[in-house]
Amino acid sequence: MQLSEQEIVRRDALQKIRDLGINPYPAEQFNVTAFAQEIKENYNPDAEEEREVSMAGRVMIVRGKGKVSFAELQDSTGRIQLFVKRDNICPNEDKTLYDEVFKKLLDIGDFAGVKGEVFTTKTGEISVRVKEFVLLSKSLKPLPIVKTRVNEETGETEVYDAFTDPELRYRQRYVDLVVNPQVKEIFIKRSKVINSMRSYFDEQGWMEVETPILQPIHGGAAARPFQTHHNSLDMPLYLRIANELYLKRLIVGGFDGVYEFGKMFRNEGMDRTHNPEFTSMEIYVAYKDYIWMMKMVEECIERVAIAVTGGTKVMVGENEIDFKGPYRKLSMYDSIKEYTGIDVSKMDEDALRAVCKSLHIETDNSMGKGKLIDEIFGEKVEDHLIQPTYITDYPIEMTPLAKKHRTEEGLVERFELFVNGKEIANAYSELNDPIDQRERFEDQLKLAARGDDEAMALDEDFLRALEYGMPPTSGLGIGIDRLTMMLTNQSSIQEVLFFPQMKAEK
């Protein structure tokens, strides 16, 4: 391994620390009683006694190298300044800890534990007057040093030497998280998205479940799967592209409401909105329909938005989105009529193909009626749906798992929620008629025969479950990554995944 100059320096320092009889990687726990952010928030300048604190983190900056130094310690909550005076940490004759360990052998990025009192310096910065200093873990690689300064004229924080190269940031996310606090914030918000949604569901009495990731038949969605092989069973298995069919089996089994947060895997293109593995939340509630589900989604999303951002209004790109319900509802046919002026509701396949041509939308022979309508919608309508909007009542051909519409011939009871021109939720009144479901699967097989390589496979065991009887049920899927992108105003999925998929490092 080729070491850089700075890495050699740090390894030398490591050895010198050992030579001084100090363990650079001590085993004992270090008792932490305070955190940077909380210390600053709770500081009382009028208190009679200074607060004693014990804290730990990375040393990120050291200023001054005389007999007094100022350092910044970064813990999980932020940074706080340390006031390190030689005579404070070395009260006796032996000044080795300050002169050698602190001044010469300590590097940026090292973990240290400190004990001392909270006070304010002459310049007014809340700091810790260090009395005890202990090295907790030596860092052997130099971190990128990001410096910030508050511009006194504008009041804005200026960042110098930012660590911004996306490749380095994604490949070495641990470094990104250390030096870019705003990155950490995104992931904290992601966690809040999931937790607030989970607690909402739990309050309704629905149960979180887990279903197989390795599936013998990849059902529940239209997508190309990853295939693997089980050695002792000697059979192919697929990484799930959806968990829908398993969750419905659980409704058959008698649960009133089941939900799962989980990774899905699709062997398809990657771009700023697609990662090969992504997180979805699916929920199924018995005895409900898609109209009920719209209310539930509004309530849920509004609550998530408040939990994550503190309010219902969120800036997404240049648009201010208000997640407060109720949301606008528009049928798919009406939406196409509104944005193209064309009524496609009574058209057959040939007429639809002609419409596509007139709108300059490319088509091919594998596209059925449903797919053609979907193309028109995707090209002409989707981008206009900025504020949360339910698009309802989809053509039956596109949706083999949804129940036929209660009044409209040729449609199913389905809605998708669009925000800022992007779909973030998809829901149905679930198809529970086993004979109808079998016919729909068979229609999918016909589409597959026409060359639609993402048509759904027929799942006999799922049909058997439906034949035992499934109550009327409404189901919903939400793409957690995309919802998080919106609520954190990120345009790339890689910014909301800790470890986005990348090519192998060379």
Next chain:
RNA sequence: CGGUGUGUAGCUCAGUUGGCAGGUAGCAUCCGACUUUUAAUCGGAGGGUCGUAGGUUCGAGUCCUACCACAUCGACCA
């Protein structure tokens, strides 16, 4: 898969019509000074196979070709 762009020190970046790679690089590093600093400062020093491999040329960071990685816009794809 295609178009466009980027790749120079640990990090962030200059680098002209091809002429010794930055004594105008900054941070970081090393040596020294400094007992209230905050992008700390001051004095000195070191650090590079210019993404990789070829080619053109007396001479390539710079021009050409291929490849690799990333970004971006399309295609495909939820």
